[in-house]
Amino acid sequence: QRFGDLTVGLTEGWWSFSDKDLRPDYALLAEDKWLDLLASMNFTEAVALPQGEERKGVLRTQAVILARGPLIPFVFSETAPTKEHTPFKGVSSMSSQKQNGWLILADESGVGKQLAQLFEANEQPCTLVHANDLQSNPAQPEDFERVLSGIANTECRGVINLWPLAAPSLENASLATLHEAQYKTLGTALHLVQALATNEKLKSPRLWLVTRNAQPVSLEIPPLRGVSSESLLIEEHTPLKGGMNINLAQAPLWGLGKVIAMEHPELQCTRIDLDSANAEQAACLLFDEIQNADDEDQIAFRNGARYVPRLVRSAVKIVDRRSLIVDREQPATDHDLQSTIHDPQSSILNPQSSYLITGGLAGLGLLVAKWMVENGARHLVLLGRSAPNDEAQAALLEMESLGAKIVVAQADVADEARMAELFAQIDQTMPRLRGVIHSAGAIDDGVLLQQDWSRFEKVMRAKVQGTWNLHTLTQHRELDFFILFSTGASLIGSAGQGNHAAANMFMDVLAHHRRASGLPALSINWGAWSEVGTVIRHQQRERFTVGGKSIIAPAQGLMIFERLLRDTPPQIGVLPVNWAEAFAAMGERRNSPFFAELLRGANSKLHRGSRIENRESRIENRESSNQQSATSNQHPASFLA
Numbered sequence: 001q002r003f004g005d006l007t008v009g010l011t012e013g014w015w016s017f018s019d020k021d022l023r024p025d026y027a028l029l030a031e032d033k034w035l036d037l038l039a040s041m042n043f044t045e046a047v048a049l050p051q052g053e054e055r056k057g058v059l060r061t062q063a064v065i066l067a068r069g070p071l072i073p074f075v076f077s078e079t080a081p082t083k084e085h086t087p088f089k090g091v092s093s094m095s096s097q098k099q100n101g102w103l104i105l106a107d108e109s110g111v112g113k114q115l116a117q118l119f120e121a122n123e124q125p126c127t128l129v130h131a132n133d134l135q136s137n138p139a140q141p142e143d144f145e146r147v148l149s150g151i152a153n154t155e156c157r158g159v160i161n162l163w164p165l166a167a168p169s170l171e172n173a174s175l176a177t178l179h180e181a182q183y184k185t186l187g188t189a190l191h192l193v194q195a196l197a198t199n200e201k202l203k204s205p206r207l208w209l210v211t212r213n214a215q216p217v218s219l220e221i222p223p224l225r226g227v228s229s230e231s232l233l234i235e236e237h238t239p240l241k242g243g244m245n246i247n248l249a250q251a252p253l254w255g256l257g258k259v260i261a262m263e264h265p266e267l268q269c270t271r272i273d274l275d276s277a278n279a280e281q282a283a284c285l286l287f288d289e290i291q292n293a294d295d296e297d298q299i300a301f302r303n304g305a306r307y308v309p310r311l312v313r314s315a316v317k318i319v320d321r322r323s324l325i326v327d328r329e330q331p332a333t334d335h336d337l338q339s340t341i342h343d344p345q346s347s348i349l350n351p352q353s354s355y356l357i358t359g360g361l362a363g364l365g366l367l368v369a370k371w372m373v374e375n376g377a378r379h380l381v382l383l384g385r386s387a388p389n390d391e392a393q394a395a396l397l398e399m400e401s402l403g404a405k406i407v408v409a410q411a412d413v414a415d416e417a418r419m420a421e422l423f424a425q426i427d428q429t430m431p432r433l434r435g436v437i438h439s440a441g442a443i444d445d446g447v448l449l450q451q452d453w454s455r456f457e458k459v460m461r462a463k464v465q466g467t468w469n470l471h472t473l474t475q476h477r478e479l480d481f482f483i484l485f486s487t488g489a490s491l492i493g494s495a496g497q498g499n500h501a502a503a504n505m506f507m508d509v510l511a512h513h514r515r516a517s518g519l520p521a522l523s524i525n526w527g528a529w530s531e532v533g534t535v536i537r538h539q540q541r542e543r544f545t546v547g548g549k550s551i552i553a554p555a556q557g558l559m560i561f562e563r564l565l566r567d568t569p570p571q572i573g574v575l576p577v578n579w580a581e582a583f584a585a586m587g588e589r590r591n592s593p594f595f596a597e598l599l600r601g602a603n604s605k606l607h608r609g610s611r612i613e614n615r616e617s618r619i620e621n622r623e624s625s626n627q628q629s630a631t632s633n634q635h636p637a638s639f640l641a
Helices: 002-010 031-040 057-061 111-121 142-149 175-198 252-263 279-291 334-338 363-374 390-401 416-429 453-474 498-516 554-564 579-591 593-608
Strands: 044-049 064-068 101-106 126-130 156-161 206-212 270-274 298-302 305-307 324-326 354-358 379-384 405-410 433-438 481-487 522-526 571-576 618-620 627-629
Touching: 031 044, 031 064, 101 111, 111 126, 111 279, 142 175, 156 175, 156 279, 175 206, 175 252, 175 453, 206 252, 206 279, 252 270, 252 498, 270 279, 354 363, 354 453, 363 379, 363 390, 363 554, 379 390, 379 416, 390 405, 416 433, 416 453, 433 453, 453 481, 453 498, 481 498, 498 522, 498 571, 522 554, 554 571, 579 593
Parallel strands: 101 126, 101 156, 156 206, 206 270, 270 298, 354 379, 354 433, 379 405, 433 481, 481 522, 522 571
Antiparallel strands: 044 064, 298 305, 324 618, 618 627
């Protein structure tokens, strides 16, 4: 410092500063003052590097300070280029001299136009295509093939799909509005991907799917916690504050995007969720993100700040009186054991109330119905599209023998008029409805190149239209619970299940929307169950027991479900996974930032050389000193939610 004062300090103006409140008696600012100054100027994520023990030697008094600047709207000067973007005319719209251009599927709110101007100002040519330019029909993918053929002789850097921004908010929307929104967002995305994947002349341009307020983002994000690779893992979202309005119509695109990323990694499918910023601000955010793209493929912007998701372990603790399931880092206490919900006095189910279960005549819905009767429920409405089969008839007789009154309703949960009629019937003839469990669903698996819109519609019907009917018919009722049976496919993706992931993503986001609105809701991203559901109906056990995955035994799943009826986040997933094995089988996908926290835990455990065991879901047999995993010794299970 003295040498600096002797040399630089002699320079004219060194002591001429006048901002005495900031630096009272010395020209240079201390590190902490710089950080405070940046924060006062609306910079975020300010940090001085190096930190901690790395600050030694010559670096002891040195630092590089990094911070993310506030959003500055782009303003064109009078001398800025005025070249217009290239409209789509059904022919090649980028000349041979124009290389490395962008294809923008432009919205009508102006984001696409503003974004094109930013690219053009940086000498990056664009082709804009508006939906009404094509009169695009998701059932007719030829439109996209024609668009791509027009740019096939150029170096297309990326395709930016802004068409989803046109999907309306669903507040007080009709089923017809919802159906049309899915048709335009998912249908166009499906056929766009098919056209990109089969076009032999394009060199796999990066695909960007852009939505607005389609994802729940809490502005009070807690710090990430370290996790173990063998633990009760739960991906949980912090509840939204202030009842933020989520655009549910655009949400399923994020589920589809996860499967696009798995089936077509060459497209590097990236999802970006904007907030309600105006077109100019939104375009600036997109331009900056696209020009500085990193490995993140799920990004949300809120008030100019950038958010990314991470899969982390939950704090939810499962305690069972019969077989003690504990978190070894947070052992079960005597209070936990005494207050377990196996105690009839603590049951959330009321024998004087009614409960509705869709898909309640088969599979998981029927299994849960029997469990509810065994735990005190006495009035159930079991809904299914078909009449009960022999197995269901036997289960009905068993439940009635326990004193339950069961109403069997044949109906399609997606039929708005029929569901309104059913709810009116419940109100007139049964005790007050206090709970809804939505278990109905259908699958029609196939890789995206084999899918068409009709197959998507089949899967979306129960999960989207049906869920919307249940929401609108109960949003003014006082319910104890509103539970949606979702799937792990919408949480972490599942190749061959693009329609399934999209449909269930709608349920996941609706749960957040309801909770933000003060309504009960829980979406459970279940893994595969043994003895019921897809594994039995489609004989797919092997599919769910490879690559570190396992399946949920009914007794085990019901115990977890029992716990989740209590206070939980709006979304929680339960997947039996040995993460060390799963990451080994994932290949390059394990490097996705989404899995970073789990991968860190798995790697640290393997590096320690310790044997794999189930850390959080361990069963201790009170009659034996032997310990075994919650599933089997061969497949120690981790539950993720």
